[in-house]
Amino acid sequence: MTDTHTTPQHSLTLLGLGDMGTALARTWLAAGHSLTVWNRTPAKAGALAAEGASVAATAADAVAASALVVVCLLDDASVGAALDGIDLTGKDLVNLTTGTPAEARARAAWAQQRGARYLDGGIMATPTMIGVPEAGGYVFYSGSRALFDSRRVVLEVPTGSRFVGEDPGHAALHDVALLSAMWGMFAGISHAYALIDGEDIAPKDLAPLLSEWLGAMGFFVGNAAERLTSRDFTSGVVSNLAMQVTGSGTMLRTAEEQGVSTELVTPYVDLLRRRLAADPAAHGGEDTTGAILLLKR
Secondary structure (H helix, E strand, O other): OOOHHHOOOOEEEEEOOOHHHHHHHHHHHHOOOEEEEEOOOHHHHHHHHHOOOEEOOOHHHHHHHOOEEEEOOOOHHHHHHHHOOOOOOOOEEEEOOOOOHHHHHHHHHHHHHOOOEEEEEEEEOOHHHOOOHHHOOEEEEEEOHHHHHHHHHHHOOOOEEEEOOOOOOHHHHHHHHHHHHHHHHHHHHHHHHHHHOOOOOOHHHHHHHHHHHHHHOOHHHHHHHHHHHHOOOOOOOOOOHHHHHHHHHHHHHHHHHOOOOOOOOHHHHHHHHHHHHHOHHHHOOOOHHHHHHHHOO
């Protein structure tokens, strides 16, 4: 019997041709890889067929065409629906569909029960960054280390890769952790622009100041990691929790004066206030990292 896990890496199947799937497909085709594609809406495959892709009539036909099967669909339910009843024996299944850590772990067990090796991926890039190395995009991968090592060359054609462990849920967890930080940053930036709207301050003039300030505050990332590891929230504190809570009042009053809602910033302020109120003597001299502990249920 042929070991399909040793199938040459230049042959693969891709299920899902949304914006991201199409971008991935084009990089593999441009690099000379043999690519079979399938999409629930067949019309989306037309342009890729003209570029050299083989278009499968069904998901089952697409899976049968290659030992390496990459899935990039809407959600985990779509993955289950597309692969329902399909023989996955001997396949290497790489799931780039956005999902939760729990969904990734369940999908990994599901795949293994069907005889497939499984790798979950979290794409840290937009479609326009795919195939552009200098854009800095990459994919978090977790699950089968053997699969990752054997398929890494082909997986890195569209963008870089970062293996984050054999727990299948860790790629999704890394993905959402970074995206959560991004959303928080976007919230702060949005609040800042709202404050100056209607004033004689051009957004384009504030923009470089915002970028510079956010870059300077980047030290908090490493500092928080060290403090969460050591659980030492008091050594070397420059601006303590009590001072931050007091200063937050000015920030909130300024928003009120400017006619700006505080809904994007008050959740964080409330968290800091709650940490301080729990024990002012113990927590007042801390930095703000200790408030992170309140987020755990």
